[in-house]
Amino acid sequence: MRKRLVLGTAAIIALTLSGCTGGAPQTDSDPDSIRYLIGQPEDTADLDLVKEDLKAFEEETGISVKLDVVPSENMRTVLQTQLRSGEGPDVFGYDTGPGFAGALEKAGLLYDLTDAYAENDWPIYDFAQERVTFGGKLVGIPNDIESVGLFYNKTMFDDLGIEQPQTLDDLTAAAETIRDNDVIPFAVSDKEGWQGGHLLSMVLSSELGGDAIEELIAGDASWDSPEVVDALSVLADYNADEFFTPSATAVTYDNANALFYSGKAAINPTGSWLAQDIERNVDFEVGYMPFPASDSPGIFSGGLGSGLFISKSTSKADAAVQFLNWNVTEEHGKWQVENQQSIPAFPVDTTDIEASPLFTQILADAAKIADGTGDFGYNVDVLMSDTFNEAMWDGVQALLTGQKKPDQVAADLEKNY
Template structure:
């Protein structure tokens, strides 16, 4: 998941809209797909941009594209990997009228880009056989704004509890089902240089917990994380680090992230996503671990979901061909191929069932969370809210100041920045 700050600038929406108006005109023949046509007999070339992935993922995507082209002889796909500063590059190209026809869009970035008007609404292209109801509802809704659909999610990951089977067995600890049990388990598991919980003290991982008791981290487009409900929900994480001494962030023990602190055996439990499974298989193949849905709070399940969609450039002159590509990539056949190795989870329920992920020993808990997850996407101001939260939450996590005080300052600063936009 790419969580970069949205670089808002005065006039960006109007500049992007001007690019659309300049690029949306049809060619003189009235044909929407001006490059290649039925008359010329040449296939329409559609550009597809993404940020790449590991070699297996790249191979899978190339296979999906080849399958698409074999079934749609009238369309040729030009795939481009943007490996650095992805969103900055995409925005620059959109402003310059040179954006790709189809491209990846992270749910985190979606609200701000949708607001500029550069994306093509997809509702009019959808046919009954596309089966929109098959998508996990929270994931699909992340790309809907004002009743219009601007993208269909290609994959996702939720968060699950990863636990070291041997450590729990040796300590006589059952897999915790509630947050109270989780905290007590962490106490019993913290010994001999091992922490019970390897934690990522950041909003992207804490959002679900902050809202677990009924609070709103974002309210009316503003930061609201200093509310009593949110502070009380997050306080246990601070206490696990500073009072119980049972939690540590990875860098405190020389690791880079949750998968590494867990794989190295320096924490008995972590909260991670699907991406940790292939990492652990490749890097720490001997570790015996299991996964479970996140501990409930007040009897309620919650988790986070991170998703990416395929979207269409509103200025594209090849909209019909672009939709053919999007509908295949996010259709049942294309999605099955793309997610067949388990590097990504399918956003379609039928595909998850067909591939057996809903019953998979390690992935079932991740799939189960998709139906009730909070998607990491909360309006156009989330980047500002996230940055201010992270700065001050970490200071409380490290024991430098009380959590309530830290979050009040962060909320004030975030809303000041929002007001001055």
């Protein structure tokens, strides 16, 4: 998921397609004008692409879009404040799953899209629809399919004589070699907290497999089991062995990415959403692999990223639904793949789309997630409650600072399930 949403406070940055304007959200009675709120993209080039897309939508439909962009770390606070005040955006991008969109639906803040799905015959994959269904209502359209794994500096690996690791022991040996050559093995950041959930998801998914992760998420297995403790121990051991960025809990997501871009770190544990930014910022060959398991190459943690939602209090439901419909067309899906290197949560013919070798691999992996032909794990926090997620994020931070041991963190997870 692109830059996880964490609690914080800041003034909203209001942007329009024609430029920047300050101040609070403005109400607008024009039925052919909607306000669209998103988190700040990680690269300014991505914001330009959003504006380009909105301009095409305006020309096609005659509906104008006022774009508001909020720092990602403040999105949850800003969005909930606006929605609860009745002055929220008409449409907004937000994370899927029970801890995010589900919490908004539970609070009665989301527009019911069940009828819109039927009327427009939106071809969203069944598994993706499940992630935006709460209380029997469809409340959003998922934006993209994502995986979480390890980007690695293939050029550096080749120079150091390191093959792509096929087991956890291989990965450990590779990290030792990289560390001994005065390079940070893993560009780990955890200042914001959510990154720790990704790390745990990667290790758990590969070691246990998709079915076992589903049992944990469903409550059919215990979060303080030996398997979970072992996964947490991998993170604790790697941190103790100086494989992770020094003082990782003080390192921001952007700073960790910069370490990878500059070649100061060899492996970046993050999501497929970063592929385009990586290709824009590096001058070396990059590979992408799952976090290996004890006896296999492992599997990717897969699932959904963000989605599009409509505020229940909107007075412009018709225009807002048209905007969502625009995003689910075959043409827009191809544009999304070609320009944003983002994988739609509905079928798109990509046979005539040119892509880099890195993104071609990511597309192939995502296709297996979409059609269910491959085993994949889960990015746990997308499917869990906000209470559990806070315990997970805080727990991994405590693990990396030595304040808690793996079994203590696992006990906290079970307590907050």
